[in-house]
Amino acid sequence: MEAVIALSIGVLFASGVWLILRPRTFQVIIGLLLISYAVNLFIFIMGRLSVNQPPLALQAGTDTNLFADPVTQALVLTAIVIGFATTALYLVLLLTSRGLSGTDHVDGREPSA
Amino acid sequence: MSTTLDLLIMLPVLLPLLLGAVLVLLGGRPTLKFALNLGGTLALLVLALTLYWLTDHDVWPDGVGVYLAGNWVAPFGITMVVDRLAALMLLLAALIATAALLYSLRRWSRAGVHFHSLFQFLLAGINGSFLTGDLFNLFVFFEIMLAASYGLLLLGLQPGRVRASMQYVVINLVASSFFLIGVALIYAACGTLNMADLAVRAATLDDGQRLLLETGAAVLAIAFLTKSAMWPLGFWLPTTYAAAAPPVAAMLVLMTKVGIYVIVRLWLLVFAEQQDSWAALSGSALVAGGLLTLAFGTLGLLGSQEPGRMAGFCAIISSGTLLAVIGYGGTAVVGAALFYLASSTLAVAAFMLLLDLIGRVRNPSVEMLAITMEAFDIDDAPDDSAGVAIPAATAFLGLSFMACVLIITGLPPLSGFVAKFSLFHALLNAGAISALTLGLIALVVVSGLAAIISLMRFGVRVFWSNPDMQPPRLHPSEALPASGLLLACIALSIAAGPASSYMDRTASALHEPQLYIERVLSTRPVTTENAP
Numbered sequence: 296m297e298a299v300i301a302l303s304i305g306v307l308f309a310s311g312v313w314l315i316l317r318p319r320t321f322q323v324i325i326g327l328l329l330i331s332y333a334v335n336l337f338i339f340i341m342g343r344l345s346v347n348q349p350p351l352a353l354q355a356g357t358d359t360n361l362f363a364d365p366v367t368q369a370l371v372l373t374a375i376v377i378g379f380a381t382t383a384l385y386l387v388l389l390l391t392s393r394g395l396s397g398t399d400h401v402d403g404r405e406p407s408a
Numbered sequence: 409m410s411t412t413l414d415l416l417i418m419l420p421v422l423l424p425l426l427l428g429a430v431l432v433l434l435g436g437r438p439t440l441k442f443a444l445n446l447g448g449t450l451a452l453l454v455l456a457l458t459l460y461w462l463t464d465h466d467v468w469p470d471g472v473g474v475y476l477a478g479n480w481v482a483p484f485g486i487t488m489v490v491d492r493l494a495a496l497m498l499l500l501a502a503l504i505a506t507a508a509l510l511y512s513l514r515r516w517s518r519a520g521v522h523f524h525s526l527f528q529f530l531l532a533g534i535n536g537s538f539l540t541g542d543l544f545n546l547f548v549f550f551e552i553m554l555a556a557s558y559g560l561l562l563l564g565l566q567p568g569r570v571r572a573s574m575q576y577v578v579i580n581l582v583a584s585s586f587f588l589i590g591v592a593l594i595y596a597a598c599g600t601l602n603m604a605d606l607a608v609r610a611a612t613l614d615d616g617q618r619l620l621l622e623t624g625a626a627v628l629a630i631a632f633l634t635k636s637a638m639w640p641l642g643f644w645l646p647t648t649y650a651a652a653a654p655p656v657a658a659m660l661v662l663m664t665k666v667g668i669y670v671i672v673r674l675w676l677l678v679f680a681e682q683q684d685s686w687a688a689l690s691g692s693a694l695v696a697g698g699l700l701t702l703a704f705g706t707l708g709l710l711g712s713q714e715p716g717r718m719a720g721f722c723a724i725i726s727s728g729t730l731l732a733v734i735g736y737g738g739t740a741v742v743g744a745a746l747f748y749l750a751s752s753t754l755a756v757a758a759f760m761l762l763l764d765l766i767g768r769v770r771n772p773s774v775e776m777l778a779i780t781m782e783a784f785d786i787d788d789a790p791d792d793s794a795g796v797a798i799p800a801a802t803a804f805l806g807l808s809f810m811a812c813v814l815i816i817t818g819l820p821p822l823s824g825f826v827a828k829f830s831l832f833h834a835l836l837n838a839g840a841i842s843a844l845t846l847g848l849i850a851l852v853v854v855s856g857l858a859a860i861i862s863l864m865r866f867g868v869r870v871f872w873s874n875p876d877m878q879p880p881r882l883h884p885s886e887a888l889p890a891s892g893l894l895l896a897c898i899a900l901s902i903a904a905g906p907a908s909s910y911m912d913r914t915a916s917a918l919h920e921p922q923l924y925i926e927r928v929l930s931t932r933p934v935t936t937e938n939a940p
Contacts, residue, residue: 315578327581334585334592341596367595370544374588377551381584384558385577391562392570403571 300340307333318406320389320399327385331378335371342367413467417475417490420455420498420535421549423448428528438518445517445524449509452531453502460495464910471917472927474541479933482541483605489541489928492914493746497538497669500750503896504662504757505531507889508655511761514883516653519564530556530659537666541928543591543601546670550587554580557663560656561648572651579644583634590628597621604928607678607921625679625690635667636727639701645724646708650716654764657716658757661723665753668730672742675734677921694735695844699851701728706855709862715763718862719756722816725855726752732848733831740834743915747908748827751900755815755824758893762808765890768880769805769870801882804891806871811894813867817859823901828852830908 307329314326342364350365389399396403427448434441463471477486490498509517509527517523533553540546558580561573595601597620598609610621634641645664649657671694679690705724712718726748733745815824831852835845900907917923 315582320574323578327578330582330585334588338588338592341592366601367592370592370595373544373548377548378581378584381551381555381558381577381581384555385574385581388558388562388570388573388577391565392574395565395567395570401574403567403574 296344300336300344304333304336304340307336318400318402320392320401323401324382324385324389327382331374331382335375335378338367338371338374340367413462414473414475416455416459416462417473417488417539418477420452420459421488421532421539423451423455424528424532424535428525428532431525431528432522441524442513442517445527446506446509448528449502449505449531452535453499453506456495456498456502459490460499463490463492463495464913468927470923470927471913472924474928474931476931476933481933482929482931483600483602486545487541487602487604487928487931488539489604489924490539491924492910492917493669493673494538496746496750496910496914497665498535500665500753501531501534501538501662503754504658504893507757507761507893508658510885510892511658511889512653512655513885516563516655519653520559520562522559523563526556526559530560534662534666538669541603543594543603543606547584547587547591550666551584553663553666554584557656557660560659561652563653563656566651569651569653572648575644576648579634583631586627586634587631590624590626590631593620593624593627597624602928603674603677604925607925608929610678625674628674629671629690632667632670633697633731636664636671636731637667637701637724638697638727638731639704639724642701642704642724642727646712646717646720649720649723649760650714654761657719657760661753661757661760664723664727665749668727668734668749671731672734672918676742676918677924691735691737695732695848696735698728698730698732698735699848701725701731702851702855704728706851706858709855710858712862715767715866718866719759719763722759722859723756725859726756729831729852729855732851733835736835736838736845736848738834738838739915739919740912741831741838742918743908743912744827744830744834746911746914747823747900747904748831750907750911751815751823751827751897754893754897754900755812758808758890758897759812759816761886761890761893762805762812765805765880765882765886766809766870768882769802801880801887802871804882804887805880806867808891808894809867809871811898813860813863815894815897817856817863819856819860821901823897823904826901826904826908828856 311326311329311333314322314329317323317326345363348361348363350363350368352359352362392403393399398405400406427444431441431444434444459473462468463473467473471492473490474482475488475490476482477488480486505527512523530553533549533551533556536549537546537553540549558573558577561576562569591601594606597613597617598606600606600609610618613621630641636642637645649660652660675690675694702725705721705728709718709721709725712721729752730745730749733741733748811822814820814822818824818828832849835849838845
């Protein structure tokens with residue numbers, strides 16, 4: 296399971312990096328989204344991989360090894376919300392830029408061929 | 409009665425957050441909104457002064473105040489901590505914010521919707537970053553600050569600003585991803601995100617976890633170094649500064665210092681005291697990065713003609729000097745670095761505001777606001793550039809420009825000179841003088857020389873050899889903030905003795921992290937007297 300998770304995070308991140316280096320704003324925003332997915336997954340598995348374990352102990356004295364780490368789950372929720380909001384903001388920005396400059400190139404003008 | 413005082417620690421974050429939310433609801437009443445915004449910012453200034461006084465007068469043990477949010481004990485709940493360094497940064501932030509806000513009275517506060525809310529949210533984010541004692545909260549406050557700055561950067565919508573914003577936003581989003589990766593790695597290694605707890609646990613890790621922690625810290629550092637514009641992570645800075653509206657640019661100058669603040673705080677708290685090879689390695693990485701940044705800033709300053717970019721490179725030089733000197737380490741050196749930080753931040757922020765006024769001498773036709781006016785359908789177009797012409801405006805501008813140059817380049821008699829002199833003094837007395845020390849001093853001197861050449865060239869071109877120069881029309885609300893910031897610098901040079909002894913106390917507290925750690929971890933939750 297570790298290998299699968301690690302590979303998928305790596306592939307997501309690499310695709311994201313490739314995309315944000317592209318010249319079109321749409322590619323850049325998709326790249327940013329992929330990177331944020333990779334990062335969210337990464338935070339999540341930092342609480343160690345576990346299957347079928349609840350994050351909360353309802354009775355005192357329960358063996359803590361039977362529970363998933365709740366902190367990373369809380370962190371990843373916050374990170375998702377913030378990442379979502381800032382990416383939405385970038386979306387507005389790229390539409391503004393498209394409207395003002397008439398091109399979707401990140402420099403706001405087409406490169407002279 | 410320290411519990412009531414502890415509440416003060418939370419206020420610099422709460423007040424702007426609430427005020428920002430209220431300002432959203434007020435709709436189109438610019439005068440009322442401006443008055444509220446100014447009132448809030450002045451209240452922040454008073455708060456910062458109070459905290460500054462409290463941390464320095466034995467009100468709290470060791471000058472560290474701790475506020476436990478929701479009454480949860482330190483490693484588990486959210487902790488807000490104020491110490492001398494945080495109080496100093498809060499004061500700096502409040503000073504620059506007041507100046508930037510006053511400056512925006514005539515034009516910029518009306519150049520976009522929700523300027524006032526964004527301004528308050530920016531302050532909430534900045535103050536929160538200074539006060540938080542927890543890595544993940546630092547991330548949250550960073551994002552509040554950044555989100556507000558994205559909005560403010562677009563103030564007075566122009567194609568150039570949109571283009572600069574696109575780069576700025578993408579770079580910061582990527583840096584935030586690095587921030588999160590670093591935080592996750594540190595959590596995986598230590599199982600805690602509280603900075604004080606982290607410092608305790610970092611000492612007890614085995615080798616594997618230690619490696620994980622160090623990797624995490626290195627990734628985290630990328631995020632902060634991007635913010636503080638270390639070469640090669642700082643190419644975004646000159647473009648962004650040149651594009652931003654002047655009051656916003658002044659606030660951006662402050663934001664690069666947030667990155668520096670975090671590095672000083674985290675590095676000295678968690679890593680610098682641990683005598684192993686990694687601490688030495690990270691220190692020399694900071695020095696090397698700082699030197700490269702300094703060189704880059706110097707070359708860039710010599711090569712740039714446009715005033716906005718020149719100011720940007722001045723900010724880069726200031727960042728580079730600070731990074732190199734902080735990496736060099738030593739109590740006296742860090743104390744001098746803090747003095748330099750205060751003086752250079754105020755001066756570069758004042759420079760940002762002055763450049764806009766100087767722009768009117770160079771090109772009297774007022775910069776266009778047309779696109780904004782059209783885009784937001786703003787009715788009450790402010791009268792063109794300013795109302796009253798204050799007497800001897802040109803002389804005022806020239807003198808202020810000269811004062812600014814003196815401080816930025818570090819020539820006597822103003823605070824820039826005091827700062828650089830005490831830096832050199834501390835560097836030379838910090839122990840064995842190596843080639844590195846001399847190289848650092850030489851580079852700082854050369855960067856000052858480059859700044860003199862570049863700024864003098866600009867000044868001569870504007871004030872002396874400008875055939876169609878006209879006396880600019882300045883409004884007092886524009887002239888006051890810039891001169892106010894400069895006056896703060898002058899006050900800093902007159903009160904250099906008390907100021908630098910405060911900085912030295914700050915630096916020595918930073919070099920005894922166990923006091924900070926003990927205060928944070930030993931703070932008990934408040935118990936109510938008639939608890940059941």
